[in-house]
Amino acid sequence: MKIIIINGPNLNLLGKREPEIYGTQTFEDYFKTLEAQYATAATLSYFQSNSEGALVDKLHEVGFSYDGIILNAGAYTHTSIALADAIAGISTPVIEVHISNVYAREAFRHHSYLSPNCAACIIGMGLKGYQAGINYFLP
Ligand code: DQA
Numbered sequence: 001m002k003i004i005i006i007n008g009p010n011l012n013l014l015g016k017r018e019p020e021i022y023g024t025q026t027f028e029d030y031f032k033t034l035e036a037q038y039a040t041a042a043t044l045s046y047f048q049s050n051s052e053g054a055l056v057d058k059l060h061e062v063g064f065s066y067d068g069i070i071l072n073a074g075a076y077t078h079t080s081i082a083l084a085d086a087i088a089g090i091s092t093p094v095i096e097v098h099i100s101n102v103y104a105r106e107a108f109r110h111h112s113y114l115s116p117n118c119a120a121c122i123i124g125m126g127l128k129g130y131q132a133g134i135n136y137f138l139p
Pocket of ligand 1: 076102
């Protein structure tokens with residue numbers, strides 16, 4: 001089972017960025033705990049980019065061979081038709097994750113271009129949302 005977590009813009013700053021919203025753990029540290037937890041069940045990989053085009057390229061690269069994609073597209077969630085089209089164009093199912101409860105925040109975060117093309121959305125569970133996304137793909 002090959003599963004990739006893809007994080008979008010500013011999520012490289014997890015641990016430092018607005019810790020009252022996003023917590024104090026770095027994603028690299030959290031990813032190590034995921035790898036240990038799912039070592040026998042799945043091969044996990046992780047990709048982060050601040051660039052919309054690089055995220056589109058990564059979806060194309062993995063989207064016909066991986067079993068699952070967990071995508072937190074950050075602010076591109078609310079702006080990117082290109083990412084929505086990339087998700088629609090690949091065959092691997094995508095789970096949309098948001099660490100914070102975007103519906104409890106500014107109105108511009110309430111709309112996602114991606115959700116209609118995703119298999120499921122996990123919102124407001126903190127970093128545990130990524131775990132929930134992995135569990136979705138496991139038998
Ligand atoms: C986010 C929510 C987005 O609105 C925001 O732009 C982010 C992070 C989240 O994980 O809660 O960068 O996707």
